[in-house]
Amino acid sequence: MARLVDVTDVNDPRLADFRDLRDVDLRVSLEGEHGLFLAEGAKVVRRAAEAGFTPRAFLLQPKWVDGLADVLAASDAPAYVLGEKQIAEVAGFHLHRGALASFDRKPLPDLGTLLAKPGKLRIAVLEDLVDHGNVGLIFRNAAALAVDAVVLTERTADPLYRRASKTSMGNVYSMPWTRARGMEDILRALRAADVVPVALTLADDAITLDELAAMRHERLAFVFGTEGAGVHKKTEQQVDHRVLIPMEPGVDSLNVAAATAVTFYATR
Amino acid sequence: MARLVDVTDVNDPRLADFRDLRDVDLRVSLEGEHGLFLAEGAKVVRRAAEAGFTPRAFLLQPKWVDGLADVLAASDAPAYVLGEKQIAEVAGFHLHRGALASFDRKPLPDLGTLLAKPGKLRIAVLEDLVDHGNVGLIFRNAAALAVDAVVLTERTADPLYRRASKTSMGNVYSMPWTRARGMEDILRALRAADVVPVALTLADDAITLDELAAMRHERLAFVFGTEGAGVHKKTEQQVDHRVLIPMEPGVDSLNVAAATAVTFYATR
Incomplete structure (x- = not known):
């Protein structure tokens, strides 16, 4: 059972995992270096808990303690x-949902292991997609x-x-x-x-x-490319097929998250 | 040709259209009341200019004046x-893209007029979708x-x-x-x-x-429902078909913008 700790000082060093969440540079360095990630x-x-990640710490408004009772009960x-x-x-901004937890990362699997499953297989490859929101949406679609x-x-x-x-x-x-x-x-x-391997492109x-x-x-x-320029030219040339989602003339392409949803659906 | 005006005082009342852009309540009231909208x-x-909306005013960093020269040339x-x-x-936050313009709204067309086109027709109906980002993404997909x-x-x-x-x-x-x-x-x-009429649902x-x-x-x-609860029960009962995007068990449904992309693609 997780120990409930009433904190009185927002500068308490035990809250380090939860500090300055909007400072992307700080967070990326902290989360990489210490092998942690934050769930909101x-x-x-x-x-995150159900998927088997080990909690390091929770930071909760009192009203969320009951709703997460089973998760807290299963953790030290x-x-x-x-x-x-x-x-x-502490966080540096107002959180709509006042429940946070930090977790230890796990080592990433081998690429070979991910591809070892026999029979039907569908893989999404994200080439240099830098927008965290898009990456999250694509995982949800996947x-x-x-x-x-x-x-x-x-x-x-x-x-x-x-x-x-x-x-x-x-x-x-x-x-x-995994990451390669x-x-x-x-x-x-x-x-x-x-x-x-195929690449989604406008080639x-x-x-x-x-x-x-x-x-x-x-x-x-399916290889999906960066939000602005799309899949790199070299990649386009190396895949087996360049694949296009037919769109109306004169309209910008779909955003990359929408393109993944259409692609996964059409080939599932 | 638009008059270029060098402003020296950020409190200049002529900048009223561009003030406090993150104050949603203020903006919704201002933009409704004065029949304007803002493009960023x-x-x-x-x-917006190419679609025939009349600019009220521009607010630009010097570096954007050249890039919008033709738009400025066509406006008074x-x-x-x-x-x-x-x-x-003025805006109340740092804009990544320092080019803004306010435009006059135009009256919305009749619903009947929108549906008058003979032959093949595809309509998206958004029932109580409250998230501006989703609404924009759906228009892009559409x-x-x-x-x-x-x-x-x-x-x-x-x-x-x-x-x-x-x-x-x-x-x-x-x-x-249009809005009904x-x-x-x-x-x-x-x-x-x-x-x-059909409704996207999990019925x-x-x-x-x-x-x-x-x-x-x-x-x-296609009727798409609110981000949380989906299409209203009453609407579900009134449409000709309830329609489901088959998904993996145990996974949340696609977000509504992704669902529109899949739906439009599969029935185009």
């Missing part, structure tokens, strides 16, 4: 209880629409970062994922595992998503 | 030029995926509000839309125009989206 909101906190971590205003002072795992390049935003886990509704914790050094390594691993020689679906590939990996 | 970012500003509105820091003082018009209930968020127009990439200005009093009026108008008796697509209805209206 009772639902997301619960999802301290649960710091603090008023709404004081939590805002979980809902039968994708087996997500693979990230080095520059893609951290799925366990607070904003990503929030937009994913906590699906980042249960969806298998670059597209070369990813493409090599995909081919070794008999997975057909002139692209086939349509319906044409791809009609091919009924058993094992597919 | 050079691209979105340009889209004043263009207030101000430094980055001063614009942040524009990209061949939807003809969007119909909003009274409580649905304003598509011309800054955050919505931004996530729509300016597609709110060119996509035909309630679902009763909307359903009556749809049936009168031979449009089949037990729902058909799948693929089953709907296979029916090849020529004229379809």
